[in-house]
Amino acid sequence: MTSKQTTIDIFHIPTNITLNTLTETIIENESHTVVLRYPEISVTEIKHIANVLQTNQHDYLDQLTTSQIIDVISQVAEKWTDPTYYLRQVAETVIPITTGYNADQVKLELKRFIRLFRKKELKRFVNSEIGHAGAMLDDFQPNLAGGFSKFFGPDLIFQIFSGNVPGIQLWTLIMGLLVKSPTLGKLSFSEPIMPALFVQTLAEIDSRLADSIAILPWHSGQELEKAGIEVADTVVVCGGEIAVKKIKAQVPLDKKVLSYGYKIGFVIVGREALTPEYYPQTIKKIAEDISIYDQQSCLAPQSIFVERGGAITTDEFSALLATELNNYQIKYSRAILQESEKLAIEKMRQATDIESIENSRTLLFASEDSTSWTVAFHDHLGFSASPLNRSVHVFSIDDFLQLQPILKPYQSYLQTAGVAIAPKRLFTLANVLGKLGVSRMSAVGQMNHVSSAWHHDGHFNLLDLVRVTDIENSLEVESEYFDADVE
Amino acid sequence: MLLKNKVALVTGASRGIGAAIAKMYAKEGAIVIVNYLHNTQHAQTIVQSIISQGGQAVAMQCDIRDQQEVHNMLQNILDNFGTIHIVVNNALSQYQFDPKNRKLLGDLQWSDYQAQIDGSLKAVLNVVDFVLPKLKQNNESSIINITSNLIQSPAIPYHDYIVGKSAVLGLTRTMAIELGAFGIRVNAIAPGLTVPTDSSQLTHRDVREKLIDQTPTGRLTTPEDVAGTAVYLATALSSNVTGQCLFVDGGLTMT
Numbered sequence: 001m002t003s004k005q006t007t008i009d010i011f012h013i014p015t016n017i018t019l020n021t022l023t024e025t026i027i028e029n030e031s032h033t034v035v036l037r038y039p040e041i042s043v044t045e046i047k048h049i050a051n052v053l054q055t056n057q058h059d060y061l062d063q064l065t066t067s068q069i070i071d072v073i074s075q076v077a078e079k080w081t082d083p084t085y086y087l088r089q090v091a092e093t094v095i096p097i098t099t100g101y102n103a104d105q106v107k108l109e110l111k112r113f114i115r116l117f118r119k120k121e122l123k124r125f126v127n128s129e130i131g132h133a134g135a136m137l138d139d140f141q142p143n144l145a146g147g148f149s150k151f152f153g154p155d156l157i158f159q160i161f162s163g164n165v166p167g168i169q170l171w172t173l174i175m176g177l178l179v180k181s182p183t184l185g186k187l188s189f190s191e192p193i194m195p196a197l198f199v200q201t202l203a204e205i206d207s208r209l210a211d212s213i214a215i216l217p218w219h220s221g222q223e224l225e226k227a228g229i230e231v232a233d234t235v236v237v238c239g240g241e242i243a244v245k246k247i248k249a250q251v252p253l254d255k256k257v258l259s260y261g262y263k264i265g266f267v268i269v270g271r272e273a274l275t276p277e278y279y280p281q282t283i284k285k286i287a288e289d290i291s292i293y294d295q296q297s298c299l300a301p302q303s304i305f306v307e308r309g310g311a312i313t314t315d316e317f318s319a320l321l322a323t324e325l326n327n328y329q330i331k332y333s334r335a336i337l338q339e340s341e342k343l344a345i346e347k348m349r350q351a352t353d354i355e356s357i358e359n360s361r362t363l364l365f366a367s368e369d370s371t372s373w374t375v376a377f378h379d380h381l382g383f384s385a386s387p388l389n390r391s392v393h394v395f396s397i398d399d400f401l402q403l404q405p406i407l408k409p410y411q412s413y414l415q416t417a418g419v420a421i422a423p424k425r426l427f428t429l430a431n432v433l434g435k436l437g438v439s440r441m442s443a444v445g446q447m448n449h450v451s452s453a454w455h456h457d458g459h460f461n462l463l464d465l466v467r468v469t470d471i472e473n474s475l476e477v478e479s480e481y482f483d484a485d486v487e
Numbered sequence: 488m489l490l491k492n493k494v495a496l497v498t499g500a501s502r503g504i505g506a507a508i509a510k511m512y513a514k515e516g517a518i519v520i521v522n523y524l525h526n527t528q529h530a531q532t533i534v535q536s537i538i539s540q541g542g543q544a545v546a547m548q549c550d551i552r553d554q555q556e557v558h559n560m561l562q563n564i565l566d567n568f569g570t571i572h573i574v575v576n577n578a579l580s581q582y583q584f585d586p587k588n589r590k591l592l593g594d595l596q597w598s599d600y601q602a603q604i605d606g607s608l609k610a611v612l613n614v615v616d617f618v619l620p621k622l623k624q625n626n627e628s629s630i631i632n633i634t635s636n637l638i639q640s641p642a643i644p645y646h647d648y649i650v651g652k653s654a655v656l657g658l659t660r661t662m663a664i665e666l667g668a669f670g671i672r673v674n675a676i677a678p679g680l681t682v683p684t685d686s687s688q689l690t691h692r693d694v695r696e697k698l699i700d701q702t703p704t705g706r707l708t709t710p711e712d713v714a715g716t717a718v719y720l721a722t723a724l725s726s727n728v729t730g731q732c733l734f735v736d737g738g739l740t741m742t
Contacts, residue, residue, distance in 0.1 A: 280668055316669070319623045323670040326626070363624055 003028065006094055007035040010192035012199040014052050014211040019045065025189070027098050034094050036192070038217050043227040046184070049214045050231035053182035054156055056211040061180050064209070066126060066134030069177055072209055074119035076201045081114060087197045095166050095193055100335030101293060106166060109292060110194075112449060113167045117174060121452035126178060128453035129462045137179060137466070146473035151466040153179030154256065158232035160225070160247055161215075162239040162260075163190025164296040170198055171456070172236050172260075173213070179465045184228055185215035188239070192217045226250060234258070234465065258464055260457055263298035263415035264385050265289075265447055266305065268400060268429065270421030273444075274310025274317065282420050283317065285445025287324035289418055290373075292448040294334050295388040299416045299440075299448050302386040303393045305403065314396040315363055318377035322365035325373035325390060334372050334390050344387035345371040352376040381406055385413075400429050404436065411437040415457055418444040488516030489722040494568045496520045496561075498551050498614065499578025501529035503684035504633065507710030508575055508717045509533055513542030515718055520564055521546045522578065551578050551610040561617045571618050572625055573721045576655075577633045580606025584680070585689035586643045595646055603651030607634075611655060615662070623669045629721045630666075630673040632659050633713075636736040638677060642698070656732055663730030672729040674720045679736025681708045703738030 013019060019039040027034045041049075061069075079085050091110060096103035115121065126134040130151065135141050140148035157176045161169040169187070173195060176183040187195060195215055203210035218224050225247065229235055234256040237247045244261035251257045267289065273282040289301050304321075306314040337345075349366055356362040361379035374391035383406045384393045397403070400421075407414060414437045421429060430441060439458030440450070455461070480486055495512045499505040501523035509519045510533065519537065521544055523530040530546035537544040547563065549556040564571060580602050590599065611632055622628035634652040641649050656675055663673040680687055680698055699705060716735050719725050734740040 283668070315620075316623055319670075320668050322626065323668055326670065365624070365626065368626060 003031060003033050005033045005035065006090060007037060008090065008094060008193060008196065009038070009200075010036045010187060010196045011038045011214075011216045012196060012203070012210065013039075013049060013214045013216070014056055015203075015207060016056070016211070017049060017052055017214075029097050032093070032097055034097050036098075038192075041216055041218065041224070043223055046224060046227040047231055050156055050184055053184060053212055053214055056208070057156075057180070057182040060208040061177070061182065061212040064180070065138045066130075066178065066180075069180070069209070070119060070122045070126065070134075072202070072206045073117055073174055073177060074122055075205045076198065077114050077117035079201055079205075080198075081111070081118070083111075087201055091166075091194060091197055095191070098193060099166060099191055101166070102332040102335070105292065105332040109448075110167060113170075116450075116452045117170065122174075122178075125452045126462065129460050134178070140469075140471060143470065145470075147476055148471040149468050151179070151462075151468055153181035153466055154232070154234035155181070156232045157181050157183045157234045157236055157465070158228040159183050159185040159215075160228075160235070160237040160239065160243075161185055161187050161195060163188025163192070164298075165293050166191050167194040167198075168238070168297065169195040171461075172238065172258075173198070173215075175461050175465060176236075177209070177212070179462055181234075181465070182212040183215070184232065185213070186225065186228060187215050187217040189217050189219070229255070236260075236465075256465075258459070260298070262413065263457065264303070264410060264413045265299055265301045265416040265418070266303045266383070266414075267301045267418040267444060267447075268403075268421065269304065269306045269310075269317070269444070270400075270425065271307045271310035272422045273420035274307075274312050276311045279310065279312050279317075279320070282444060283320045283324050285420075285443075286418065287321060287328050288445050289447040290325065290390055290392050291328040291332060291334070294390055295386070295392075297448055299450065300388075301392060301416075301418055301447060302388070303383050303395060305395050305397045305400070307400070308396055308398055314379065314394065315361075315377055318363060318365055318375050318394045321392075321394065322373065322375045325375065326367065329367065329372045329390075337371060337389055341387070341389055342371050345374055345389060345391050348376060348387050348391055349374055383407060383410060400425070401432065404432060407433075407436045414438045416440045416442060416447050418442055418447040420444045488514075489718060489724065490573070491516035493517045493572040493721070494520070494564070494570055495573035495575065495721065496522060496564060496571055496614070496618075497575040497577055498522045498610065499524070500575075501526045501533060501546075503686070504678065504681055504710045504713045505575070505577040506533050507714040508577065509544065510537060510542075511711070511714040511718050512573070512721065513537040513544050514540065515722070517543075517573065517721075518568060519544040520560075522551065522560065523548055524550055524578070551613055552580070552605045554613050557610075557613040558617050561614070565621060570621050570625060572622075572627075573629050573631070574614055574618060574622075575631045575633065575717060575721075576611045576614060578606070578610055579603075579633075579651075582606075582645070582648050582686055583689050584643075584645065584648075584686055586694050587691075588689075589643065589645060590647075592644075592646060599647040600650055603647040604654060607651035608654040608658060611658060619666075622666075622671050626670055627723070627726075628669075628671045629725075630662065630671065631717055631720050632656075632673070632675045634659075634675045634677045634732065636677045636679045636734050636740045639734065639740045639742060643694075659732065660730050667729055672720070672725070674725070674729060675732040676713060676716050676720065677732050677734045677736070677740070678713045679708045679734070679739050681710055681713060684710065698739065701739060702736065706737060708735055708737060 140150040238260040241262035352364040363377040365375040500509040500521040549560040
């Protein structure tokens with residue numbers, strides 16, 4: 001059988017820069033060979049690239065209005081909404097091979113995701129934080145204090161991208177463009193393809209805009225990151241807990257750091273979502289939240305709180321969830337794991353087995369002869385992170401107000417809660433969760449699908465990047481005196 | 488072996504179809520509970536024959552129409568084997584298939600119907616109600632209800648018997664719908680006239696030959712024929728098959 005080969009440049013540099021020869025990494029499966037090409041860069045080159053990026057930004061990106069930038073990005077997104085667009089086809093073919101994610105699932109999720117960057121969504125995104133279609137990013141605008149204000153983006157953003165979920169990097173990349181800042185980005189080798197292809201499309205539509213972006217993969221170390229931090233005034237870092245901590249420690253106090261690290265999602269299911277009419281779909285949706293990208297995104301649930309008193313018992317809930325996860329495995333199989341990941345799941349299973357010896361109410365539901373899915377049912381209140389890759393804990397609960405002391409120790413890790421309860425109780429619960437640090441509540445089934453105006457980890461997106469310059473009222477008034485023609 | 492270490496309860500397994508299913512399950516590696524009503528000796532013979540061939544089986548007496556007795560038996564099974572994976576509801580209230588002396592519609596009392604409903608529908612419910620929480624905890628469980636091909640084409644109108652067996656098919660379907668999400672499959676087997684069995688002794692040669700004439704395969708059904716289908720429905724060979732009624736009658740019934 002002849003193997004198909006696809007070669008992809010997993011980097012982008014401004015057109016007015018040339019780099020040395022390219023290195024190749026090869027990833028293959030039974031039928032396809034993917035050649036990833038990238039340059040090995042040096043500290044000197046990083047510094048040079050940073051200079052060029054800033055010049056390019058000054059000459060072009062800085063001159064564009066926010067709506068012009070939105071126009072270009074939305075044209076990129078529109079291209080990607082076309083199933084026949086060649087780069088989308090490349091992504092759909094290659095990403096499953098390089099990441100191990102199920103091909104059909106990647107296809108579905110990419111097409112959902114890319115739609116967040118169409119014109120209407122971007123306008124909403126900008127309006128949700130900056131207001132007035134981003135006018136304050138374009139010019140000084142009257143403020144409520146009687147003066148004028150304008151937002152300025154960073155001079156240069158150094159972005160360290162994560163590689164857990166395809167396309168996730170586009171969020172911060174686009175945020176940089178919207179605040180008119182150049183980006184120097186370090187790509188993760190785990191998933192460099194989607195950002196590289198997206199910027200390639202950007203270059204097809206407006207190469208001068210793409211000239212404000214340089215994204216390159218390199219293996220994490222010391223020197224190059226240090227250089228990246230040095231040339232930038234703002235650092236955006238996404239990744240695992242240790243990686244994020246390490247970078248944050250290196251950034252001097254006079255520079256801004258925005259970090260997006262390890263988070264734990266969870267689900268709350270009220271008895272009203274477990275009626276004979278609703279329980280099947282409630283469970284199906286939760287299985288989706290667990291299965292999409294194998295819980296690798298920070299949005300996915302790791303623990304589920306199920307309220308007692310529904311039409312089905314909490315252990316029946318777990319059994320039903322197990323069957324649904326098995327169905328999902330048949331439909332969209334989980335990625336093949338590394339040994340260490342498998343081991344983590346085996347450990348979770350063993351711990352559950354041991355717990356069940358001491359407490360016969362504890363039950364383990366697990367896929368046979370594989371680690372494809374795992375549900376650990378605990379008929380008591382508790383909370384636990386899971387080893388991911390479609391493994392989850394289920395806890396029984398009598399009253400959601402009991403969650404406070406359970407979740408409090410994990411406050412800094414809480415982010416998304418998938419919730420299935422009636423409106424009467426929603427806001428009381430939302431208040432409890434909000435106080436505990438939960439930053440996002442979504443319907444079950446939608447945990448992995450953020451809205452275009454979401455506040456990542458409870459922060460502002462654009463507002464956190466920009467700084468404000470005010471022209472105070474006194475100056476505005478006083479300056480009138482210096483108008484020779486005024487009487 | 489297709490059923491290695493699966494725990495299977497076969498009701499009414501001291502003779503006929505039930506005994507054949509028990510033997511074939513054991514041959515496929517299952518731990519078989521041979522339930523019986525009266526005939527301890529028959530049940531023990533079945534168990535001994537299984538054990539002598541290297542299989543695992545135990546006989547347990549109970550009247551499956553009696554909820555308390557059923558619960559005691561099931562608790563005994565769970566205490567000894569930890570779980571149940573497969574339930575074959577095969578037992579029925581004593582019924583003589585005697586085409587020449589059957590009761591006509593006007594002769595039947597409600598108590599006749601009740602006896603058949605108790606022996607079929609109630610018996611299934613007695614077993615399932617108690618064992619359901621356990622079945623739900625397994626990744627895959629299978630419930631097999633034995634009905635009859637007479638429910639589809641009642642060549643001889645045994646009213647009371649056919650009513651009872653028809654109810655079992657209805658329950659098979661509704662159970663399949665509700666339990667599918669738990670990974671529990673529920674199916675029925677509808678055998679044709681099965682020989683040799685005690686119940687069919689009074690169905691004489693003339694009627695048998697008539698049936699054979701209309702049967703595509705040209706023969707009646709044997710207990711082993713039914714057991715083969717019961718193995719299929721209990722194993723992963725029938726994955727994703729649920730709510731079905733398989734007619735094992737040589738093609739006499741085509742649905």
